[in-house]
Amino acid sequence: MPDSACHTCPLRTPFLLTAVLAFVVLVLPVTGCDLAADPQRPGEDGRLLVVATTTMIEDLTQRLAGDVAEVRGILRPGEDPHVYRPRPADAELIHRADLVLANGHYFEEGLGRIIDQQATGTVAHLAEDERITTLEDLEDAAAPDPHCWFNVAYFMYYVENARDALIELDPDNADHYRKQAEVYLAELDELHAWVGEQIASIPSEQRVMVTGHDAFQYFGRAYDIEVHAIIGISTEQQPRPDDIRQLEQLVRDRGVQALFFESSISHALNQAIRDIAQATGATLGGELYSDSLGDEDSPASTYIDMVRYNVETIVTALK
Ligand SMILES: [Zn+2]
Known part of the structure; x- marks a missing residue:
């Protein structure tokens, strides 16, 4: 070499x-x-x-x-x-x-x-x-x-x-x-198969999830749930006021029930999720693990546990 x-x-x-x-x-x-x-x-x-x-x-x-x-x-x-x-x-x-x-x-x-x-x-x-x-x-x-x-x-x-x-x-x-x-x-x-069944149990008009950064598009396409985020696929971007306003409008128009925090993104992005929830009356559906597993003591310390935890969190909040 x-x-x-x-x-x-x-x-x-x-x-x-x-x-x-x-x-x-x-x-x-x-x-x-x-x-x-x-x-x-x-x-x-x-x-x-x-x-x-x-x-x-x-x-x-x-x-x-x-x-x-x-x-x-x-x-x-x-x-x-x-x-x-x-x-x-x-x-x-x-x-x-x-x-x-x-x-x-x-x-x-x-x-x-x-x-x-x-x-x-x-x-x-x-x-x-x-x-x-x-x-x-x-x-x-x-x-x-x-x-x-x-x-x-x-x-x-x-x-x-x-x-x-x-x-x-x-x-x-x-x-x-x-x-x-x-x-x-x-x-x-x-x-x-389990993820597919779980997501399908959410009534189709309620199958809309909103997160901080756009990590869940493959998830959305595979399991038939619409996915929106404040910023794009890299967390390097800053949230823009126009994007936040658009997302607020979408949450109102679609009657989105809950918004989700993410475990590995910036405090500012999670705060923007909190602000949108407050402005629209949507609830906070909990924290999803997006680009990282959780630590050993978390419910998401392996890939399989992480997927299960995310799906349970999504289904509980949106169903
Ligand atoms: Zn990411």
Whole structure:
């Protein structure tokens, strides 16, 4: 593996944080490339080192790997991948990884640039799959909506793609990955059907959900519920007064019963949801987990629990 990535790429990165850039320029040319040249990569104890970007992907990777591979996640519960500022340690971890599992479609933004520059192993973008019919981002035609995991059937493609990448890099454990995937995919298949039934139990005229940022379009298309949000698919945008007024009008016109907070977005966006509810008389339907799982003590610490919790929250509020 050539070491050129260690030396050249930081020069092509105008947007990196100063701290990360300094780390990449000053530290990685020494330690990172030494690590790459050393066949005994630290921390591996002979196992594959797999780095997952989001908490959803970390969960699926853990399900597939069990303890035959070392799985390390980068985002922590509650962190927002759109605006996540990579830590210096992330660059080092990505550099050492045999496999990096990411969402793709530019979901990881800042972290994606670090992956492009620092990964020396295989990188798999699990949502970039021909079987997934992407939704356009109306504000940026070059980048499709990345929130594909909210269609559970699409998340099953994530699992298959991760399984295939693991098997390719670690064929000795192929049977293990295949068995783990089979069990997990069966659970997800059941979950997909359950979500459909639950959402269908809401009378069709009440099947309208309003959230802070536009994370639920794949969910809406898969399970037949209309989805509206204050801002678009990236949380980097600020809420605009015109958009808020339009949404208020929609809530009034359609008699939307409840609006939802999101766990991983800014306080300002959740406050805007609160303001719209107050202005329109709609109720607050609770908090949905959008771009991150919850922590261990939450009801949404795994992908399956997160989907179940969100759906129960939606059905309770809108039915
Ligand atoms: Zn998002």
